[in-house]
C-alpha cells in the first residue's frame with residue numbers, strides 16, 4: 001500500500017528577525033525549509049546526516065543541525081542563519097575576524113563554522129581570552145575535510161574578546177585578556 005504524501009500545513013518561523021509563514025510537510029527538515037522554501041542557501045547541505053556541521057543554525061540561540069531538525073518542531077522559534085549575521089554592510093565581529101585571519105575557507109564549511117563560532121563568542125563567560133582547546137571543543141561538530149583549523153581558532157579567540165568587550169564583560173578590555 002502506498003501512503004499518500006503528507007499534506008503541508010502552515011509553519012510560522014522567525015528567521016533572522018523576520019516572521020515567515022509558509023507551507024511545510026510533516027517530514028520536511030529545517031534545512032529543506034530554509035534552502036528550498038525560503039531560498040536561504042547560506043546554510044549548507046553537506047552530509048545531510050548529522051556528521052559535518054555544514055547545516056548548523058541557531059534555534060532560540062542554541063546551535064543545532066538543521067538537517068536533523070524537523071521543521072514542524074520549530075514552530076514559533078527564532079532561527080538565525082548565516083544570512084542574518086551581518087548588520088547591513090557591517091560584518092558580525094566573528095565574520096570580520098574570519099576575514100582578517102584568512103579563516104574563511106570553502107563555502108561549505110564556513111557558514112556552519114561561523115554559526116558555531118558566533119554562539120561560542122556570544123555565550124563566552126570567561127574573564128580571559130579563550131584557549132584554543134576550548135574553542136576547538138565548541139567547534140568539534142564542524143568539520144573541514146581539507147585544511148587546518150589554526151586560523152579559525154585564532155579568529156574566534158580574537159572575536160570572542162571583541163564580542164565580550166562590546167557587552168562589557170569583565171576582563172575583556174584588553175586583547176590577551178589578562
Ligand code: FES
Nearest residue numbers: 046047048053067
Ligand atoms: S548537513 Fe547537517 S550535519 Fe552535515
Ligand code: FES
Nearest residue numbers: 105106109144146
Ligand atoms: S570543507 Fe570547507 S575548506 Fe575544507
